[in-house]
Amino acid sequence: MTAQILSAVFTIIIGVGGCVVYFWTANRLLDVIFPSRGVSGAAAIDNLRRQGYIRPWLFVGPAMLILAVYLIYPVVATLILSVHDRTGQNFVGMANYSWAFGDREFLQAIFNNILWLAVVPAACTFLGLIIAVLTDKIWWGNIAKSLVFAPLAISFVGASVIWKFVYEYRGEGQAQIGILNAIVQYFGGNPQVWISTPFWNNFFLMVILIWIQTGFAMVILSSALRGIPDETIEAATIDGASGFQIFWKIMIPQIWGTIAVVWTTITILVLKVFDIVLTMTNGQWNSNTLANLMFDWMFRGGGDFGRGAAIAVIIMLAVVPIMIWNIRQANREGGGH
Amino acid sequence: MASVDFVNVKKSFGSHPVIKGVDVEIADGEFVILVGPSGCGKSTLLRMLAGLENISAGEIRIGDKVVNRLAPKERDIAMVFQNYALYPHMTVAENMAFSLKLKGASKAEIETRVKPAAEILGLTPLLDRYPRQLSGGQRQRVAMGRAIVRDPQVFLFDEPLSNLDAKLRVAMRAEIKELHQRLKTTTVYVTHDQIEAMTMADKIVVMHDGIVEQIGAPLELYDQPANLFVAGFIGSPAMNMIKGRLDPENASRFIALDGTVLPVGKPVEAAKGKDLIYGLRPESMRLDGSGIPITVVVIEPTGSETQMMAKLAGVDVACVFHERVAARPGDIINVAIDTRSTHLFDAESGRRL
Numbered sequence: 001m002t003a004q005i006l007s008a009v010f011t012i013i014i015g016v017g018g019c020v021v022y023f024w025t026a027n028r029l030l031d032v033i034f035p036s037r038g039v040s041g042a043a044a045i046d047n048l049r050r051q052g053y054i055r056p057w058l059f060v061g062p063a064m065l066i067l068a069v070y071l072i073y074p075v076v077a078t079l080i081l082s083v084h085d086r087t088g089q090n091f092v093g094m095a096n097y098s099w100a101f102g103d104r105e106f107l108q109a110i111f112n113n114i115l116w117l118a119v120v121p122a123a124c125t126f127l128g129l130i131i132a133v134l135t136d137k138i139w140w141g142n143i144a145k146s147l148v149f150a151p152l153a154i155s156f157v158g159a160s161v162i163w164k165f166v167y168e169y170r171g172e173g174q175a176q177i178g179i180l181n182a183i184v185q186y187f188g189g190n191p192q193v194w195i196s197t198p199f200w201n202n203f204f205l206m207v208i209l210i211w212i213q214t215g216f217a218m219v220i221l222s223s224a225l226r227g228i229p230d231e232t233i234e235a236a237t238i239d240g241a242s243g244f245q246i247f248w249k250i251m252i253p254q255i256w257g258t259i260a261v262v263w264t265t266i267t268i269l270v271l272k273v274f275d276i277v278l279t280m281t282n283g284q285w286n287s288n289t290l291a292n293l294m295f296d297w298m299f300r301g302g303g304d305f306g307r308g309a310a311i312a313v314i315i316m317l318a319v320v321p322i323m324i325w326n327i328r329q330a331n332r333e334g335g336g337h
Numbered sequence: 338m339a340s341v342d343f344v345n346v347k348k349s350f351g352s353h354p355v356i357k358g359v360d361v362e363i364a365d366g367e368f369v370i371l372v373g374p375s376g377c378g379k380s381t382l383l384r385m386l387a388g389l390e391n392i393s394a395g396e397i398r399i400g401d402k403v404v405n406r407l408a409p410k411e412r413d414i415a416m417v418f419q420n421y422a423l424y425p426h427m428t429v430a431e432n433m434a435f436s437l438k439l440k441g442a443s444k445a446e447i448e449t450r451v452k453p454a455a456e457i458l459g460l461t462p463l464l465d466r467y468p469r470q471l472s473g474g475q476r477q478r479v480a481m482g483r484a485i486v487r488d489p490q491v492f493l494f495d496e497p498l499s500n501l502d503a504k505l506r507v508a509m510r511a512e513i514k515e516l517h518q519r520l521k522t523t524t525v526y527v528t529h530d531q532i533e534a535m536t537m538a539d540k541i542v543v544m545h546d547g548i549v550e551q552i553g554a555p556l557e558l559y560d561q562p563a564n565l566f567v568a569g570f571i572g573s574p575a576m577n578m579i580k581g582r583l584d585p586e587n588a589s590r591f592i593a594l595d596g597t598v599l600p601v602g603k604p605v606e607a608a609k610g611k612d613l614i615y616g617l618r619p620e621s622m623r624l625d626g627s628g629i630p631i632t633v634v635v636i637e638p639t640g641s642e643t644q645m646m647a648k649l650a651g652v653d654v655a656c657v658f659h660e661r662v663a664a665r666p667g668d669i670i671n672v673a674i675d676t677r678s679t680h681l682f683d684a685e686s687g688r689r690l
Contacts, residue, residue, distance in 0.1 A: 231422035234389050239436035239483075240410035249435075253426035 019062075026058045075316070081309035088305040096310035106311070108286055109293045115202050116209075116273060116289065121266040123210045125259060128217025132225055133247065135218075145222070149215035156212070156275035163208045164280065167194040198286040205287060208276050213269065217262045224258035225251065257329060264326035271319050290315050339400035339413075339490040339523060340365045341386065346395035348381055355381050357547040358395070363525065363540070368517050370526045372534040373544035373570070380495055382544070383527045387416050387493050399490055415484035416493040419500060421476045423468040423483075430455075430464040433482045454485040457516070474505045481516070492517075494526040498533065510536055531571050535559070543567050560678070565687040568616050568680060574644065574655035579615040580684065581650070583608055591615045591681070593650035597629065602676035605690045608683070613690070616680030619644075619655040624662065625673035631656070633668045 034047035034054075085092045100106045131148055135141030151159060168178030169191055176182045181191040195201045228251055236250045252259070274291035281287045283296065290311055298308025341363040348356035356378045363369045371379040384390040386397055388409035397404050404412050415436075423432050433454060434447045442450075455461045458478045468476055477497060484492055497513070498506045514537050517524055528534055534541045535555045543550040543558065543566070550570075551563040562568035568576045579599070584590035588604035591613070599615055632648040638661065645656040645664075656672070664670050681690040 229420065229422065231418045231420050232424055234387075235416065235418060235422040235483075236424070236435070237389070238387060238409045238414065238416050239487075240439045241435075245439065250424060253424075256426070 022062065023059065027055070030054060030058065078309045078312050078316075081305050082313045084306050084309075086304035086306055092306065096306045097314075099307065100310055100314065105288060106293060109283075109288045109290045112202055112287065113271065113273075113289050116206055116270045117267060119203070120206050120209050120213070120270045121263050123206075124213040124217045124266050125221075125263050127210070127214045128219075128262065129221050129259070131214065131218045132222035133251075136222070136225065145218065148218055151212045152215040154212065156209075157279050159208050159212055160276050160279035163204075163211075164195075167204060169193045195281050195287070196285040201281065201285055201287045205276055205280055208280070209270065209273060213266050217266065220258060220262050221255065224255040228254050257332060261326060261330050264322050264329065267322055268319055268326065271315060271322075340367075340398075341369075341491055341523060341525065342396075342398040343382070343386075344396040344398070346382070346385065346392060346397060348378070348385060348390065348393045355547050356385070356393075359544075359547075359549050361542055361549065361552060363523060366521045366523055368514070368524045368526065368537060368539045369542060370528060370534040370538035370540075371542045371544055372528055372531055373550075375529055376546075377544040378547045379527045379529075379544045383416075383493055383495055383525060386412075386491075386525060387414055388412050413490040414493055415487045415489040415491075416495065417477075417480045417484050417497045419496040421468070421480040421500075423476055423479055425468050428465050428467055429460055429471070429479050429482075432468070432479055433486045436483070436487050450486050450488075451482075454482045457485065457519070458482050473501050474509060477501065477509060478512075481513070485516075485520070490523065492522050492524040492526075494524065496528055497526075498528070499530070506533075513537065532573060535571065541571075543570060545570075561689070562616075562680065563689055565614060565616075565682050568682065568689075572618060574619045574657065576680070577617045577619065577649070577652075577654040578682075579617065579650050579652055579654070580612070581615060582611065582613055585609055591679075593652075595651040597650035599629070599650065600674055600676045600679065601681065602679045603681075605681060608681060608690050612684035614682040614684050616682060617654065617674065618678055620657040620659070621675040621678040622656050622658070622672040623675065624658060624660065624670065626671050628671040628673035630669050630671050633664045633666050633670060635666060636662065636664060638662075 030051055034050045036044045036048045036051065039047065081088050082096055083093060084090060085095075131144070135144050138144070154162070165177070166179050167181075168176075169181055170176050170178075172191075176185050176191050178191075178194075180194060185191055194204050232250055232254070233246055236246045241249065272291050273289055274295065277283055277287060277289050277292040278295070283289070283292045288296075294308050294311035294315065296308075297304050297311060341361075343359050343361040346356060346359045347354065359378075359382060361369070371382060373379050381390060385392050386399075386404075388404070388407060392405050399412055399414070424435065427435065430451055433451045437447045437450060451464075452461075455464055458481060460475070460478055460482055463471065463475060463479075468479065471479065477500075480497070494513070498509050501509060510533060513526075526533075526537065538555055540552065541555055541558055542552050545566050551558055551567045553561075558567055558571045562571060562576075565578070569578070579591075579593050581591055581593040581599075583601070583605075584592055584598070588606050588609060589601045591599040591601050593599060593615070599617075601615075629649065631654070633645060634648060634653065635646040637644040641659075643658045643660070643662045645658065645662065647654055647656055647670075662670070682688065683690055
């Protein structure tokens with residue numbers, strides 16, 4: 001334990017210290033190579049201009065290098081892998097893609113992903129918005145907000161473990177320790193094996209992500225709601241709008257941009273959903289999603305680099321347009337109108 | 338259109354009273370301005386009339402109806418806010434039509450109400466624009482248009498011009514006044530700017546610290562300020578105040594602390610022996626070789642008039658001359674005081690004598 005803490009501290013010091021040393025040294029070197037003091041005026045101006053031209057590259061350089069190695073290279077490598085066979089040696093053209101669209105499991109995963117896309121972002125945004133509005137009106141609103149926000153701090157795997165207990169099923173005659181079955185039993189129903197009920201189990205998994213992400217939606221939307229000028233709401237009150245009309249016709253349109261950003265951010269997250277499926281069902285009982293299927297083919301039973309890579313490319317193609325739109329929208333929100 | 342009455346209206350936020358019993362009567366069609374320094378309660382009073390703040394005690398009537406418990410939309414009022422409060426996601430036309438739409442008016446009816454209002458305010462070419470595409474003055478006009486379209490009993494304005502630059506403010510001032518003359522709707526207007534109050538109002542209500550200091554027509558307040566607060570608040574540059582007492586022998590002579598004798602227009606025998614404040618408007622002095630000597634401190638010629646800071650009876654006084662004055666700082670010039678516009682106040686109570 002102590003050794004681990006020490007090594008963590010050591011790593012942080014090396015990491016942060018390394019950055020400081022790099023930036024300081026690079027900056028100093030630039031000053032030495034193109035001095036702006038102790039030379040003639042014209043030379044100093046020239047050197048200052050050169051410094052101004054080079055310095056941004058020095059500072060941004062390491063980040064660009066790391067991005068290239070860890071982001072751009074994998075994308076290119078995945079694209080290449082996806083047109084090769086299971087060993088990654090022999091070129092097979094689009095065979096992996098045509099396989100995917102004929103594969104029952106892949107189509108099931110696509111279907112499930114679409115289901116997730118239809119439910120989770122909408123549910124998170126809607127619940128987040130409702131909670132944000134309601135908690136603004138009650139004195140214990142901040143406590144409620146903290147409670148709703150808390151799950152965001154839990155990892156997907158951790159959350160899944162918690163919810164596994166919620167959905168837990170014990171055989172007939174045994175005491176049900178899962179709270180959902182306990183409630184069902186209390187009201188006289190029959191306990192169910194929730195996570196292995198095809199089709200509906202998708203929704204039980206979605207609940208977990210909704211539970212986690214509603215807090216995110218709530219926080220962002222809550223601050224957007226606070227940004228609405230009070231005067232517009234007062235003006236609407238005087239214009240004769242009811243509380244409901246003010247909400248739909250005055251408040252929602254003013255935070256529409258933020259709603260869109262929240263919605264798309266969660267959409268991107270949902271497209272990549274993996275941990276929850278892996279931990280809860282591992283894709284069994286027709287609950288698989290694309291990311292988990294990719295993982296299966298790439299690293300586990302499948303052992304087919306080509307097919308795994310092809311699925312990864314498909315996920316990326318689905319995410320990119322939403323991502324671009326999301327970034328544009330976020331920039332517009334941040335940059336004002 | 339309707340009259341508006343405030344009857345002993347009070348308002349507290351928690352235990353902190355902000356309106357301490359206000360009585361104002363506003364006649365049908367009148368343009369009334371509530372004016373006072375910030376924190377005097379004028380905006381709160383307006384918001385109480387609008388129904389945006391509740392009333393702690395007293396009664397507010399619009400027409401014959403007590404509106405204390407009515408929701409804003411039932412009061413038949415329209416309000417123009419300081420920051421315009423336009424709906425940013427609606428075009429100019431939609432902003433103006435919003436209240437009508439809520440009432441379920443037909444498209445044709447909305448058109449017949451919005452078009453003339455836009456015409457009056459010169460907004461017709463801007464009807465399809467969004468608020469962010471408009472200048473400050475145009476936004477202000479849209480806010481007024483939104484109010485006009487409703488054809489309310491009372492217009493409320495809450496410091497509508499304070500976000501505009503000086504030049505535009507003067508132009509909008511005239512525009513609002515002209516609009517009132519055209520529509521003749523009862524108007525309650527809040528501002529901290531006494532010039533706005535003087536130039537626009539039929540009647541001014543001067544407020545200070547949650548109470549009404551004086552109610553009257555602009556020139557009435559200027560000529561007969563009821564107390565030191567109104568005297569100092571109305572008029573720019575502000576009235577000069579000089580401490581002293583009346584001559585015990587002759588009530589028409591005011592003797593300042595340093596012994597300078599100043600003429601009193603309307604002698605008040607009863608004020609003899611009391612500590613007094615002598616009020617002198619900057620423009621009630623004129624150059625006169627045989628007058629009272631004053632020492633020039635700063636001189637500011639503006640062309641049409643000459644403003645001056647000078648020492649009179651040991652205190653700094655502002656003077657405005659409607660002629661050109663060839664003096665330099667340090668010079669001593671002589672002025673005569675127009676005794677028709679001198680004021681005497683009780684130093685203790687601040688009341689006019």
